[in-house]
Amino acid sequence: MTESLDSLLAALARLLSESRVAVGFTGAGISTESGVPDFRTPGSPWMQNKPIPYEAFLASAEVRREAWRRKFAMDDLYRGARPGVGHRFLATMVSSGRMPAVITQNIDGLHQQSGLSPEEVIELHGNGTYATCLSCGTRHELDGIRSLFETEGSPPPCRHCGGILKSATVSFGQAMPSDAMRRAQDLTLSCDLFLVLGSSLVVYPAAALPSLAKRNGASLVIVNREPTKLDAEADLVIRGEIGSILDAISLKWQYN
Structure with missing residues (x-):
């Protein structure tokens, strides 16, 4: 572990320990470590089983049959997925009272498997x-x-x-869930730390939430393997595997 990474981890630990209300915001990157494929990696199985737009789904029984075939094919690919370090870390944050809920773009249900109740997971793109x-x-x-x-x-x-x-799940062209969006916005405006884990921050309106938190005075932390468009806005950016980064945090520091 390099000194620069050590200093980044120390900064993250400090922000976590000093926060009164933290929000976790998760994307596909937190679940790829559990074996759930993401959409954008070259060769992703989602490219062979692309989600069907909502209007096409409504318009044709034949298209609906194909949508269900693709759905079950993808389910089979990650049927054995279990929560990873990132899911468990956030579950611990919620149980400690430091994090009221987790906002997620994911549809895999792994946050609930990690021990969070349905009320503690705000699913912006639904649940598969x-x-x-x-x-x-x-x-x-x-x-x-x-x-x-x-x-x-x-x-x-x-x-x-x-x-x-x-x-x-929320299909392309389908309205976003209004209750989930309202809860996510309210929580974003109440936090002093907004922690992004594994999101490319390119899918809107969900990707607008980190900037909203930052404008409202919260510290913005982004942990992701690849650069994002919001890195320049963030107070702290750590690039790498979520599991190894959060393992290091859990081993080295305690939050009081």
Whole structure:
């Protein structure tokens, strides 16, 4: 570990220890260490199973069948994924009372697997671990949908109203969840430390939140493998693997 990295880790530890209200903001990079593929890495399986735009999904039963085929193909690729160091670190921050909730762009449910309650995870892009009816909003579990899909070749309708079932993710062209966006903005404006872990910060409106926190007086920290467009705004930027960076923080410093 170089001295420069040591100094960056010391600065991060100091900001964490001094913060009263911290916010964790996570993107795909926190989950790639758990085996969940991201969208932008060359050769990503998402390129072979591209998410289908919302309007196309609504317009055609054939397209909906293809969307579900792609969905299940991707699920199989990371079925065994488990929370990594970053997920567990944030869960510890929440349980300590230093972090009211985590804001995430991810749809994999790993924050909940790490021990956070649904109320402690603000999912800006939805959740891919279950489905909802587009008409009545009823939740449906994926196992039942997949069983019928594989038997009959089509996803079943909603068992309550007969409506269209869709993975509970936000598709391209679909409206962002208003409650989640409102909660994320309120939390962003209440924090004195905004900690970005593993986001390229290119997908809006979610990527506007770090700048909002900074303008409101919070310290902005970005931990990511690659540069982001907001690095120049940040108070601290650490480039590297999230797991190894947070492992080093956990081993070297205690937060009082």
